[in-house]
Amino acid sequence: MGDDAEAAQPATSSPVWHEIVLHTLKRNAVELVPYVPDRVLTPLIESLHADPFFMTFATAREEEAVGILAGAWMGGRRGALLMQTSGFATLANVLASLVVPCQIPLIMLVSERGTLGEFNVGQSLVCRTMRPVLDALAIEHHTLTRLDELEFIVDRSIKQAVATQAAVALILSPLLTGGKVLA
Amino acid sequence: MSAPMADQPVRNTKVMNRFDLTCRLVAKLKHEEAVVGGIGNTNFDLWAAGRRPQNFYMLGSMGLACPIALGVALAQPQRRVFALEGDGSLLMQLGSLATIATLAPKNLAIIVMDNGIYQITGSQPTSARQADIVAIAAGCGIAASHWAADEEDFERLVDVALTTAGPVLIAVRIDDKPGVGATRRDPAQIRERFMQGLGVRQPI
Numbered sequence: 001m002g003d004d005a006e007a008a009q010p011a012t013s014s015p016v017w018h019e020i021v022l023h024t025l026k027r028n029a030v031e032l033v034p035y036v037p038d039r040v041l042t043p044l045i046e047s048l049h050a051d052p053f054f055m056t057f058a059t060a061r062e063e064e065a066v067g068i069l070a071g072a073w074m075g076g077r078r079g080a081l082l083m084q085t086s087g088f089a090t091l092a093n094v095l096a097s098l099v100v101p102c103q104i105p106l107i108m109l110v111s112e113r114g115t116l117g118e119f120n121v122g123q124s125l126v127c128r129t130m131r132p133v134l135d136a137l138a139i140e141h142h143t144l145t146r147l148d149e150l151e152f153i154v155d156r157s158i159k160q161a162v163a164t165q166a167a168v169a170l171i172l173s174p175l176l177t178g179g180k181v182l183a
Numbered sequence: 184m185s186a187p188m189a190d191q192p193v194r195n196t197k198v199m200n201r202f203d204l205t206c207r208l209v210a211k212l213k214h215e216e217a218v219v220g221g222i223g224n225t226n227f228d229l230w231a232a233g234r235r236p237q238n239f240y241m242l243g244s245m246g247l248a249c250p251i252a253l254g255v256a257l258a259q260p261q262r263r264v265f266a267l268e269g270d271g272s273l274l275m276q277l278g279s280l281a282t283i284a285t286l287a288p289k290n291l292a293i294i295v296m297d298n299g300i301y302q303i304t305g306s307q308p309t310s311a312r313q314a315d316i317v318a319i320a321a322g323c324g325i326a327a328s329h330w331a332a333d334e335e336d337f338e339r340l341v342d343v344a345l346t347t348a349g350p351v352l353i354a355v356r357i358d359d360k361p362g363v364g365a366t367r368r369d370p371a372q373i374r375e376r377f378m379q380g381l382g383v384r385q386p387i
Contacts, residue, residue: 032254032258055257057282058282059250059278059279060276060278060279060281060282061276061278063244063246063250064247064250064276064278064282065250066244066247066250067250067251067276067279068250068253068254068257068282069254070247070251070254071239071250071252071253071258072254072257072258073254074239074254074255074258074377074381074383075254075255075256075258075259075262075381075383076258076259076378076381076382076383077254077258079254093243093244094243094244094247097243098241098243098247098370101242101370101371102370102373102374103374104374
């Protein structure tokens with residue numbers, strides 16, 4: 001009986017993905033978090049809003065948030081942009097004309113729509129543009145699928161972005177988050 | 184060739200010159216205020232007005248001068264930050280005015296150079312020709328939004344922006360003259376020098 005109760009413990013107390021992301025951002029002094037929302041990101045956005053360590057706010061467009069984070073970085077403050085796949089698709093110009101040539105360590109967290117059960121054809125098509133754009137600009141990216149790798153990848157990616165003055169995209173797969181399915 | 188003005192609303196604001204106004208602004212900056220110059224002529228004239236280390240010259244990413252300036256303002260609340268933007272550029276990112284009004288950084292001022300044309304690409308009319316930039320900004324929630332009537336009024340409004348809590352938006356009607364200088368296209372060096380100018384980095 002006692003052994004069974006202990007064995008059940010980790011499953012109920014292990015942190016969920018958005019708690020790991022929040023703590024890893026905080027540990028790396030990433031405190032400015034502009035976003036254009038997404039259903040999958042909602043628990044992360046809510047917990048960021050609830051934590052006074054972070055300055056969390058919506059922007060009208062993802063591109064605008066990239067500008068804000070570029071300015072903040074140059075002024076000495078770190079941040080990360082939260083968005084969904086279709087939002088990333090609006091960023092090719094600002095990545096190519098500001099982030100990459102100015103060597104801004106932009107940290108992007110992208111909730112991946114368009115795959116593994118997508119019901120919206122627009123999302124599934126725009127999703128296919130994301131990794132080719134990242135690869136074309138030689139921007140480091142990782143697809144996060146496993147809870148046990150999450151902290152390592154987020155933590156190391158932030159540190160590498162800052163150390164090498166290069167952007168990184170962390171793609172949150174439905175395998176990690178559960179994604180969004182047709183209700 | 185001057186842009187046709189007949190279809191524009193009657194305004195009591197003088198048509199001024201971008202380079203002249205930029206020089207008037209820079210002359211008033213005594214405390215290492217940051218200035219973010221938008222794409223094209225706006226940053227060309229900022230470059231020509233004197234290469235301050237606290238200037239950031241935006242070479243691509245049209246429309247992002249205000250968001251970049253907002254980011255600097257959030258990172259360094261003790262420093263005054265100016266965004267210089269054209270009317271065509273501002274149209275690309277009107278939503279940023281609402282974001283700025285919502286976050287309401289006290290140290291941010293926006294100067295909009297409105298000539299109603301995309302001067303640098305051949306003076307095509309912008310779709311701001313019938314728009315009132317100040318009314319748009321005020322409607323977004325930036326209450327301290329003003330047209331500068333003339334050069335003297337512009338200087339007065341800059342003094343207000345330097346001494347009172349923002350955000351502030353100053354719109355100026357300008358002529359169709361091209362920029363005076365041409366920014367050296369070296370984004371990495373521009374970014375590094377700006378960070379040094381802001382005290383974030385030391386020269387190696």
